Amino acid sequence: MAKQYVDMQTPVIEMRNIVKKFGDFVANDGINLTVHKGEIHAILGENGAGKSTLMNQLYGLLKPTSGDILVNGKKIEMNNPRDAINAGIGMVHQHFMLVQPFTVTENIVLGTEPRKGVALDMVAARKNVVEISERYGLSIDPDAKIEDISVGMQQRVEILKALYRGADILILDEPTSSLTPQEIVELIEIMHNLVKDGKSIILITHKLKEIKESADFCTIIRLGKYIDTVDVENVTENDLASMMVGRKVTFKVDKPQQKPGEVVLDVQDLHCLDYRGVEIVKGLNLQVRRGEIVGIAGIDGNGQTELVEVITGLRKGTAGHAFVNGADVFNKPPRFGFNHGVSSIPADRQKHGLVLDFSIEDNLILQNYGKMPYSRKGILQRDAIFKHATESIEDFDIRPRNSEKRAAGTLSGGNQQKVIIAREVLNDKDLLIAVNPTRGLDVGAIEYVHKYIVDQRNKGKAVLLVSFELDEIMSLSDIIDVIFDGQIVASIPGDQANENELGLMMAGGGKKND
Amino acid sequence: MTKKKTFLDVVSTNRFIHTLLAIILGFLFGAIFLAIMGLSVGQAYGRLINSVTTLKGFSYVIVYSIPYIMTGLSVAFSFKTGVFNIGCEGQFVMGSMAAAVVGILLGDLPGIVLIPLCFLAAMAAGALWGAIVGFLKTKWGINEVLSMIMFNWIAFYLSNFIAGIPAIHNDGSAEATKSISEHASTLLSKDLIKNMGLAPTANWGILVAIAMTVVIWIIIEKTTLGYELKAVGANRYSAEYGGINVNRSILLALAISGAMAGLGGALQLMGMGSRISVFSSQEGFGFAGIVVALMGCSNPFGVLVAGIFYGALTYGGSKLNLVGAPTQLISVIVGTVVFFISISVIFENLKRIKTRAQRNAEAAAMRRAEEKEAQK
Numbered sequence: 001m002a003k004q005y006v007d008m009q010t011p012v013i014e015m016r017n018i019v020k021k022f023g024d025f026v027a028n029d030g031i032n033l034t035v036h037k038g039e040i041h042a043i044l045g046e047n048g049a050g051k052s053t054l055m056n057q058l059y060g061l062l063k064p065t066s067g068d069i070l071v072n073g074k075k076i077e078m079n080n081p082r083d084a085i086n087a088g089i090g091m092v093h094q095h096f097m098l099v100q101p102f103t104v105t106e107n108i109v110l111g112t113e114p115r116k117g118v119a120l121d122m123v124a125a126r127k128n129v130v131e132i133s134e135r136y137g138l139s140i141d142p143d144a145k146i147e148d149i150s151v152g153m154q155q156r157v158e159i160l161k162a163l164y165r166g167a168d169i170l171i172l173d174e175p176t177s178s179l180t181p182q183e184i185v186e187l188i189e190i191m192h193n194l195v196k197d198g199k200s201i202i203l204i205t206h207k208l209k210e211i212k213e214s215a216d217f218c219t220i221i222r223l224g225k226y227i228d229t230v231d232v233e234n235v236t237e238n239d240l241a242s243m244m245v246g247r248k249v250t251f252k253v254d255k256p257q258q259k260p261g262e263v264v265l266d267v268q269d270l271h272c273l274d275y276r277g278v279e280i281v282k283g284l285n286l287q288v289r290r291g292e293i294v295g296i297a298g299i300d301g302n303g304q305t306e307l308v309e310v311i312t313g314l315r316k317g318t319a320g321h322a323f324v325n326g327a328d329v330f331n332k333p334p335r336f337g338f339n340h341g342v343s344s345i346p347a348d349r350q351k352h353g354l355v356l357d358f359s360i361e362d363n364l365i366l367q368n369y370g371k372m373p374y375s376r377k378g379i380l381q382r383d384a385i386f387k388h389a390t391e392s393i394e395d396f397d398i399r400p401r402n403s404e405k406r407a408a409g410t411l412s413g414g415n416q417q418k419v420i421i422a423r424e425v426l427n428d429k430d431l432l433i434a435v436n437p438t439r440g441l442d443v444g445a446i447e448y449v450h451k452y453i454v455d456q457r458n459k460g461k462a463v464l465l466v467s468f469e470l471d472e473i474m475s476l477s478d479i480i481d482v483i484f485d486g487q488i489v490a491s492i493p494g495d496q497a498n499e500n501e502l503g504l505m506m507a508g509g510g511k512k513n514d
Numbered sequence: 515m516t517k518k519k520t521f522l523d524v525v526s527t528n529r530f531i532h533t534l535l536a537i538i539l540g541f542l543f544g545a546i547f548l549a550i551m552g553l554s555v556g557q558a559y560g561r562l563i564n565s566v567t568t569l570k571g572f573s574y575v576i577v578y579s580i581p582y583i584m585t586g587l588s589v590a591f592s593f594k595t596g597v598f599n600i601g602c603e604g605q606f607v608m609g610s611m612a613a614a615v616v617g618i619l620l621g622d623l624p625g626i627v628l629i630p631l632c633f634l635a636a637m638a639a640g641a642l643w644g645a646i647v648g649f650l651k652t653k654w655g656i657n658e659v660l661s662m663i664m665f666n667w668i669a670f671y672l673s674n675f676i677a678g679i680p681a682i683h684n685d686g687s688a689e690a691t692k693s694i695s696e697h698a699s700t701l702l703s704k705d706l707i708k709n710m711g712l713a714p715t716a717n718w719g720i721l722v723a724i725a726m727t728v729v730i731w732i733i734i735e736k737t738t739l740g741y742e743l744k745a746v747g748a749n750r751y752s753a754e755y756g757g758i759n760v761n762r763s764i765l766l767a768l769a770i771s772g773a774m775a776g777l778g779g780a781l782q783l784m785g786m787g788s789r790i791s792v793f794s795s796q797e798g799f800g801f802a803g804i805v806v807a808l809m810g811c812s813n814p815f816g817v818l819v820a821g822i823f824y825g826a827l828t829y830g831g832s833k834l835n836l837v838g839a840p841t842q843l844i845s846v847i848v849g850t851v852v853f854f855i856s857i858s859v860i861f862e863n864l865k866r867i868k869t870r871a872q873r874n875a876e877a878a879a880m881r882r883a884e885e886k887e888a889q890k
Contacts, residue, residue, distance in 0.1 A: 314755060335757030344755075352755040357748040362741070366756035375738045 003216045003233075005038035005195045011073070012037050012169055012200050013058070013089075018067035020053055027053040028064070031226040033219055035169065035202060038195045042203045042215035042232070044244050046442045047412050050224040051204050055171050058202075059091045060084040071169075090162025091171040096154050100147040104140055105129050108161045132163050136193045152183035156190070163199075170194065171202045176210055177440050180300055181468065188214045206244070206442040208237040222246055241443050249443055253450050253475055256458065260478070261290030264341065264430050264462035265311070270320035270330075272303075272310050279318070280306050282486035288431065288462040293453065295477030295494070296466045299506050303486040304466045305347060308435055311464075312344050313337045314352075324431055338367055343424040345417075347435035347466075353420045356409030360398070361389035363408045364423050396422040397448070414445030421452050432456050435466045450476060470499060484508050529811045536854035537809075537823075543850040544843050551840075558839040562830040571829070573712040576720050579825025580785065581606070583723040584778025585803025586810055586817040586824075587730050588640075588771045593812040594734055595767035596747020597648075601662030602775045603800025604669035605643045609636035609776025610783045611673045613698070614691055614790050617783070618682055621695025628697045632780055633722070640776015643669060644768035652761035658768075666796065674792045689792040700785045717785030724818065726774060731814040733770070743767045775800060805848060808855045824848075 013035040020028040028050050035041045045051045056062040058069065060078035068075055071087045078084050084091075098107050105126045114121045114128075126142050133140045138156045146154060155175060162170055172191075176184045191201055191214055203215060211218055211232060218235075220227040220243045227243055241249040267286040274280040281303040288294045296304050309315035311322050313334035322330045329337040346352035354363050365374045365385055373384040389404040398411075398418045408416060417437070424432060434453055438446040453476060457463050467473050473480055477494040482505040490505050545555045565571050585602050592599035599605075612635040620628060647665055650656040676682060677691045684690050700717040701707075707716050734740040745753040746763040754760050778799065783790065806824050810816030831844030 312755070333757070333759070334755060338757050346755060351749070351751045353752060355745050355749045355752050358745065366745070366752065369741045370738050378738050379736055380738060380741060 003039075003231075005198075006216050007037040007039075007198075010037040011035065012071065013202070014068075014070040014073075015054070015058065016068045016070070018054065018057060018069075019065045020050075020057060020062065021065045027224050028057070028221075029224045029226075030067075031221060031224075032229075034229075035200050037200055038198055039217065040191055040195055040201045040203060040215045042205060042211040042218040043221065044206060044208075044211060044218055044240060045221035046206060046244060046444060047414060049221045049244075051221055052173065053224075054221070055091070055173065055202070055204060058084065059089060059171060085165055085167070088166060088168040089171065090165060090167025090169070092155065092158040092162060092173065092175060094174045094177060096158050098146045098154055098157060101145060103143050103145055104149075104157050104160075105142045107146060107157060108164050112165060128164065129160065132160055136163070136190060136197070138190060150183075152179050152186070155179070155187070159190070168198070169200045169202065171204070173204045174206075175203065176205070176207060184210065208240050208443070211240065212237055220244055244442075245444050249447065253454050255454055255476075258291050258458070260292040261460060263287050263289050264325060265464060266321075266323040267307075267311070268321040268323070270307065270310060270317055270322060272306050272315060272317035274303075274306055280486050281310070281317070283320070284483075284487050286464075286481060286488055288464050290430070290462050291457060291460045292478040293457050293463040293465055293476050293494075294479045294481055295473035296464070296481050296483050296488075297470060297473045297502055297506055298468075298483035300468055302483050302506075304483050305435070307483075308344070308347075308433055308464075308466055311337065311433065312342060312346075335367070338427075338429070341430035342433065343427045343429035343431065344433040345420055345424055345435065345437045347439070349413075349416055349420055350409075354408045354416055357407055359405045360393070360408055360411070360419055361385050361404045363419055364389050364392055364426075366423060367427065392419075392422040392426065396425075398422065414441045414448075417441060417445065417449060421449065425452060425456065429461070431462045431464065433464045433466070436468060437465075438467075438469070438472060470502060474499065474502070482506055530816075533809055533811060533816075533855060536851045539854050540847040540849075540851035544847040547843065547846050548839060553839050554837075557837050558834060558843065561833060561837045561839070562827075565833040566826045566830045570711050570713060573716045574829045575822060575826045577713055577715050577717060577785065577825075578829045579822040580717075580719045580723050581778045581782040581799045582802050582806050582824045582828075583720075583818055583821030584726065584781060585775050585800050586806030586821045587723075587726060587803075587814060588774035588778065588800075589803045589807035590810060590812040590814060590817045591730055591734070591774060592767065592771040593807060594747060595743040595763070595771075596750070597658060597764060597767055597771070599644065599662070599768065599771045599775075600659055600804070601644065601647055601665050601772070601800070602803045603796055603798070604662070604666035605640035605772040605775035606779040606782075606800045606803075607666075607669040607673050607797075608639040608643045609779030610790060611669075611676055611779070612636045612639035612776065613780035613783050614694055615676065615682060617694030617698035618692050621697060623695075623697060625697040625699075628695065629700065629784070632694075632698050632784060633777060636776040636780030637773040638776070640779065641769040641773040643776070644770075644772025645765055648765040648768035652764055666800070670793060670796055673790065677790055677792050684789070691790045693789045694784065698784055699788065700781070715786050719781040719785040722777070722781060723821070726777065727814045727818045730774070734814070739766070775803065778803075805852055808852060 011034050013033065015031065015033040018028050018031045019026065031054055043051050043054070053062065057064050060081045060083050069078065070076065071089070076087055099110065105122065108129055109125045114124050129142045138160055140153065140156055140160060146157065159170065175187060179187060194201060205211060215232050217229055218232050218240065219229045220240070222244060238249065265286070265288040267284060270281055270284045271279060272281045284303065284307060298304050306315060310317045311329060313329065313332055313336065316331050320330060321328050324337060325341045327340040329340060329342065350356060365388065368374055369380065373381055374388070375381055386404055392398065393401060393403060396418050398415050408419060411419065437449050437453065441449065453463060453465065465473065465476055474494065474497055480492045480494055480497050480502065481488045482490040482502060484506060485508065548555045548558050566575050585606055588602045588605070589599050613632040616632045616635045617628065620631065623631070643665060647658050647661045650661050651658045682691050684692050700719050702712070702716045702718060707714060734744065742758045742763050743766065745756065745758055746760050750760050782799070802824060806817055806820045809823065810820035827844050827848060831841050834841050834843055
């Protein structure tokens with residue numbers, strides 16, 4: 001597949017020696033980028049490496065301090081996104097900019113509505129939308145309302161919007177961060193359809209696997225500097241990771257053999273309903289012992305999220321038990337579970353894990369604000385809270401330093417996760433539940449999170465890991481429990497699992513083994 | 515980082531400056547209206563300033579400001595805890611009525627007992643009025659804004675009804691309650707008022723208002739209760755995850771907010787009116803509280819200052835007709851101020867667009883600086 005459609009004779013984008021300074025510091029320091037017709041070009045870098053700054057210059061949101069931008073061989077000065085659009089550049093942002101109650105067609109024509117006299121010509125618009133959708137295999141329903149369609153579909157609407165405006169060069173900013181594995185596969189297919197038709201794609205990402213699967217070339221940026229442009233075919237994921245972070249990266253997690261101890265979490269015949277009132281966990285049984293990591297492998301929507309919500313007290317179940325250290329936490333409030341040994345890294349760190357408007361120091365005491373030494377007789381002890389934050393920031397390498405009083409919402413995703421990990425690890429509970437703990441994080445941060453999870457296991461804690469990343473489950477778990485249709489359908493020792501077999505069981509192809 | 519701050523930076527990040535700007539704009543708009551009407555701006559504003567800067571005038575301002583401070587505190591507290599107490603008006607009326615009932619029926623008690631009793635009754639009535647709405651919200655998910663607006667009217671008619679009960683109603687011809695017992699009055703002594711030349715309604719209610727300002731500030735900033743309420747207000751999901759009882763917090767927040775408004779009603783009654791009239795329309799102290807809370811940036815001490823400012827506008831405004839300017843000028847000024855405070859969103863968005871791209875770059879630079887440090 002690779003480079004099949006690339007026309008190396010026709011560069012469509014050339015960014016030459018781009019320097020962008022903000023006051024004293026240099027966000028982009030001499031970056032070169034050449035993208036050809038029919039090429040998928042990945043831009044790889046850690047969070048904050050300068051990828052977005054570079055793309056914002058290409059899209060006219062920022063002006064380079066020095067350096068040239070050439071589109072189709074012509075030097076162009078871009079003052080705003082309109083100039084970029086006129087030059088045939090379209091951008092799909094990480095967060096979509098769609099009007100929820102409008103239909104797909106209405107969203108796409110917004111701002112460039114076709115007219116017939118003074119009236120809106122929606123028939124022509126709709127026809128145009130359908131045509132583009134069909135040409136690139138987007139399979140979009142032009143009459144669906146945005147609020148009714150999935151995130152993956154919304155992304156396609158954004159892509160279609162850019163194409164509708166005549167984009168030949170598409171910038172996709174972290175396009176897979178909110179997609180399910182299946183949607184990712186479909187997106188890659190769409191990208192191939194686009195380049196086949198002579199479009200070019202710039203893909204901003206920090207996911208190595210997707211680069212290997214989709215991109216022709218990859219430009220690596222580290223700390224604002226241009227590192228290299230490589231032919232993706234000739235490098236391994238490990239090579240890419242090392243270039244990105246500037247040191248050797250180990251994907252293998254060091255995990256000493258150890259015998260698990262007594263049972264900490266014992267879930268018995270658990271039932272609960274999902275938000276629509278349909279039963280989603282259907283008599284689930286599960287045990288986690290001290291000193292082991294039990295990974296729940298499964299496709300999203302098979303009850304794993306609800307299972308964790310019941311154990312952590314955020315959701316009421318309809319029947320069953322969930323014992324933690326012998327105490328039944330079933331249908332008890334979150335604090336009951338916490339007091340009996342439950343700590344958790346929630347799936348949605350911004351919704352559940354953090355109060356984004358609160359400072360880091362206040363977030364670090366989210367469960368313990370009412371306890372000594374953080375409060376006495378109902379009065380918060382600011383000195384103790386501050387000291388605790390200072391120590392946590394140091395011990396858990398939360399950046400930036402001296403950020404005790406900063407709102408958690410101003411941190412990067414990786415550092416937000418570090419705040420949660422610091423809090424939950426320091427809570428020192430017997431059970432740690434981690435749900436998609438590395439979602440949206442870059443390689444460095446993933447390594448860090450994995451280290452702490454394994455550390456907890458090594459210290460004799462029981463760890464329940466729920467993740468949609470099969471790689472993560474396979475590299476961390478001592479035991480892999482496969483969840484399908486609200487039940488655990490298989491339980492396999494981690495070192496004996498293989499990806500194909502797991503995949504089959506996750507799709508319902510396994511037999512129940514109890 | 516040595517970056518020069520632009521005007522936009524300051525206005526969008528410093529709420530105090532922003533509010534000040536809104537107030538200046540308010541007076542500017544007022545001036546434009548005066549000019550259009552062919553009136554002297556200097557004369558009108560001169561009158562406004564003169565009328566509040568004498569000792570007597572200032573004592574009026576303080577008296578006027580007491581209910582505004584209390585309802586302002588009530589609304590500000592609700593903002594901080596993520597509910598919008600638009601039911602402040604009704605809680606104020608309930609507090610007023612509760613204090614009147616106690617002040618009339620138990621009028622024989624000595625002041626040292628009666629006054630605290632009136633305060634407590636008013637706070638309890640206001641808190642109850644807030645808590646009922648909270649209960650409806652947490653139990654059945656009934657939108658609090660809608661039920662509060664209805665509860666404002668229930669309070670209004672309930673107050674009129676109670677004022678008509680024989681034991682409470684004035685025996686004379688006035689459509690009002692009896693006056694509360696003198697023991698329940700917070701007026702300063704007649705001699706003091708006379709000797710110092712203060713307003714005839716000068717009372718020590720302002721001390722209660724200041725004390726409550728401090729109390730509310732302590733609750734918000736210093737206590738675990740404040741932590742819980744703010745957490746629920748900022749993100750109820752993570753608060754729940756952290757083990758905070760969300761429903762209890764919402765109830766408590768509304769009850770405390772209601773208690774402040776109720777106490778405001780008592781202070782107004784015991785210092786100013788001494789009896790409650792049968793109203794034909796809502797008095798608007800609660801709604802003014804929203805304005806005061808906005809002007810005070812939802813900060814208790816900000817509310818104290820904003821309440822006094824609002825009191826000054828109201829009192830000064832009532833003197834405007836002496837120079838031929840309409841009293842409604844004050845409404846123009848206040849409306850403009852509220853408008854410009856409310857559009858802070860625009861300033862913030864302008865700022866956000868400018869910094870969105872910048873933020874990534876700053877993060878990168880910060881990392882790089884750290885990396886350098888690490889290499890040393």
